[in-house]
Amino acid sequence: MMHVLVFGQTGQVATALAQQTCADITITCLGRDRADLTDPAACAAIIAQTHADVVINAAAYTAVDRAESEPDLARAINATAPAAMARACAARKIPFLHISTDYVFGGSGSRPWQVDDPTGPLGIYGQTKLAGEDAVRAAAGAHVILRTSWVFSAHGANFVKTMLRLGAMRPDINVVADQHGGPTAADDIAAALISIARAFHTGRGISGTYHFSGSPNVSWAGFARTIFASAGIDCAVQDIPTSAYPTPAARPANSRLDCSALARDYAIAQPDWQGSLRHVLQSLQGERQ
Numbered sequence: 001m002m003h004v005l006v007f008g009q010t011g012q013v014a015t016a017l018a019q020q021t022c023a024d025i026t027i028t029c030l031g032r033d034r035a036d037l038t039d040p041a042a043c044a045a046i047i048a049q050t051h052a053d054v055v056i057n058a059a060a061y062t063a064v065d066r067a068e069s070e071p072d073l074a075r076a077i078n079a080t081a082p083a084a085m086a087r088a089c090a091a092r093k094i095p096f097l098h099i100s101t102d103y104v105f106g107g108s109g110s111r112p113w114q115v116d117d118p119t120g121p122l123g124i125y126g127q128t129k130l131a132g133e134d135a136v137r138a139a140a141g142a143h144v145i146l147r148t149s150w151v152f153s154a155h156g157a158n159f160v161k162t163m164l165r166l167g168a169m170r171p172d173i174n175v176v177a178d179q180h181g182g183p184t185a186a187d188d189i190a191a192a193l194i195s196i197a198r199a200f201h202t203g204r205g206i207s208g209t210y211h212f213s214g215s216p217n218v219s220w221a222g223f224a225r226t227i228f229a230s231a232g233i234d235c236a237v238q239d240i241p242t243s244a245y246p247t248p249a250a251r252p253a254n255s256r257l258d259c260s261a262l263a264r265d266y267a268i269a270q271p272d273w274q275g276s277l278r279h280v281l282q283s284l285q286g287e288r289q
């Protein structure tokens, strides 16, 4: 039996983790009511008392634009809490799996980012996520930092659901075409995390920072077009430059992630996001009926 303790309950990845049911694992998800990340000592105390074999942090401050006006709160949740969790896991000698983001990169060039490429976050969200990564590495326990990108699922707030809502109301929509990355289904992230957890549980875990994103890479405009085509929505996507879509936080133009390290060390391949998108659209359709 493998017991997995998850921080987060309502989010996209936490919800997907809760659905990763299997006869030989138990997954306990802690919502804000039981573990508030603005109280790092409380999060550490939970880990000090847990019987879990592995801890996954799936909670974060993810409002990219709002973070620009709430930097202290974003830092508390994205950096201070994971630091306390990672130290508590190191003290208990249990692995800590933490999720990070493509937004730790500055976005120059077009080559996919490798795990040890220099970071250079453009906004508060990315800066605080990078600080969280640094703290997890500094705790020096068994850990994996899994950087992913452009997460979508049937649950919670994400670009797919935004496009379905806006596309149903308008004949056309302007979407940035000069930011490129790999959309990643929350279900695929959950499966990858459980696979990594199993590797640690059986003594095959390798600590480090890894990339995991859906394939192939696409622009947000291209992603929107595929969403409308897959959902049968008649909404034309107009390509626009980032400069025509001003936002409080800057986003990287190049979010492509080189995922070869995860394939090498864990035999986890990049998921085909178009297939995963079809599953998400099916489950959203099921909810409406």
Ligand SMILES: NC(=O)C1=CN([C@@H]2O[C@H](COP(=O)(O)OP(=O)(O)OC[C@H]3O[C@@H](n4cnc5c(N)ncnc54)[C@H](OP(=O)(O)O)[C@@H]3O)[C@@H](O)[C@H]2O)C=CC1
Binding pocket: 008, 009, 010, 011, 012, 013, 014, 031, 032, 035, 036, 037, 038, 057, 058, 059, 060, 061, 062, 077, 099, 100, 101, 102, 129, 148, 149, 150, 151, 152, 156, 157
């Ligand atoms: N969304 C994306 O596109 C991407 C996300 N990531 C990373 O993936 C991970 C999972 O993200 P995702 O599932 O999309 O997140 P969501 O935005 O869907 O959910 C965030 C989760 O964090 C919880 N949370 C926020 N603040 C607190 C707090 N103070 N105490 C306890 N829980 C809190 C939320 O709970 P509540 O509902 O109570 O607010 C919610 O469960 C994060 O580390 C994120 O940085 C990486 C790349 C892309």
Ligand SMILES: Cc1cn([C@H]2C[C@H](O)[C@@H](COP(=O)(O)OP(=O)(O)O[C@H]3O[C@@H](C)C(=O)[C@@H](O)[C@H]3O)O2)c(=O)[nH]c1=O
Binding pocket: 062, 063, 064, 101, 102, 103, 148, 149, 150, 151, 158, 159, 162, 173, 174, 175, 176, 179, 220, 245, 251
């Ligand atoms: C709604 C909308 C967005 N956009 C642009 C804005 C932005 O550049 C891009 C995506 O918009 P979003 O607000 O969904 O993206 P954003 O919230 O920045 O998504 C990010 O979230 C964090 C948590 C991550 O870690 C990243 O990997 C990434 O997924 O699309 C348009 O061009 N037109 C539109 O109508």
Ligand SMILES: [Mg+2]
Binding pocket: 062, 063, 064
């Ligand atoms: Mg957003």
